[in-house]
Amino acid sequence: MRRLLAGTALAATLSCAAALPAAAEMTAAEREAFQAEVRAYLLENPEVLLEAMNELERREQVAAAERDRQMLGEQSDAIFNDPASWVGGNPEGDITVVEFIDYRCGYCRKAWQEVDELVAADGNIRFVLKEFPILGEESVLSSRFAIAVLQLHGGEAYKTAHDALLSMRSDATPEALARIAEEMGLESQPILERMSSDEVTKVIEDNHRLAQTMEISGTPTFVVGGTMVRGYVPLEAMQQIVAEQRQAKEG
Numbered sequence: 001m002r003r004l005l006a007g008t009a010l011a012a013t014l015s016c017a018a019a020l021p022a023a024a025e026m027t028a029a030e031r032e033a034f035q036a037e038v039r040a041y042l043l044e045n046p047e048v049l050l051e052a053m054n055e056l057e058r059r060e061q062v063a064a065a066e067r068d069r070q071m072l073g074e075q076s077d078a079i080f081n082d083p084a085s086w087v088g089g090n091p092e093g094d095i096t097v098v099e100f101i102d103y104r105c106g107y108c109r110k111a112w113q114e115v116d117e118l119v120a121a122d123g124n125i126r127f128v129l130k131e132f133p134i135l136g137e138e139s140v141l142s143s144r145f146a147i148a149v150l151q152l153h154g155g156e157a158y159k160t161a162h163d164a165l166l167s168m169r170s171d172a173t174p175e176a177l178a179r180i181a182e183e184m185g186l187e188s189q190p191i192l193e194r195m196s197s198d199e200v201t202k203v204i205e206d207n208h209r210l211a212q213t214m215e216i217s218g219t220p221t222f223v224v225g226g227t228m229v230r231g232y233v234p235l236e237a238m239q240q241i242v243a244e245q246r247q248a249k250e251g
Helices: 002-019 028-044 047-075 075-080 106-122 137-153 155-167 174-183 188-195 198-213 237-251
Strands: 088-089 094-099 124-129 222-223 226-228
Touching: 002 088, 028 075, 028 094, 047 075, 047 155, 047 174, 047 226, 075 198, 088 106, 088 155, 088 198, 106 124, 106 155, 106 237, 124 137, 124 198, 137 155, 137 174, 137 188, 137 198, 155 174, 222 237, 226 237
Parallel strands: 094 124
Antiparallel strands: 088 124, 094 222, 222 226
16 A cells, blocks of 8 residues: 555656646756656655655544544534433543444444443443444344334333344344343333334434534444544553543643
């Protein structure tokens, strides 16, 4: 990849050199000689290209982070205070962690217990889950089930269903979901009926609309305080991000 980027950068540099205002006043032979001189310099000093690529990457990261901060500010209430989303951890915590999740996502499953550990060990994190099914019909069925449980039976039952959905190895069929409900000591039929209700559909549609506005296209995606984390990161990295956000808030 670096070789490809370097080649692209070299070609772009030579192209830009040819497009300089002074180059327009050169003869064809002078332009060719100038380009050859630039090329020779860059080949003799390839670190210049690496420095330029590193600086470009840095600027892109800064711009992306600023864009994320702007979107977080604009959508703050929908992200952090949506009454349709489950809230766990410490409801009065000084840092809120929001996760956009798909139950059929392998990386969501990988992050699941680490995020639980993060929240439990910290003790001062408010944790919000956003149902964001994007991986097909089984994802949608799973999210509909979880939302229906939340709406009918409350937060504790929802977390139990959430954990069961992330740990299940079978296909997410209505029959399998009914078994989860029964194992939880709940009547399955009212939950299955609720799954197709307008109230459940609205939660999913609202979350998809929010994700589109936030330029979120994959799971898991986290909002940690004032920053976005796109994709899975190990527990230690999440702890560091929380610590940085806490420090920034206090500062």
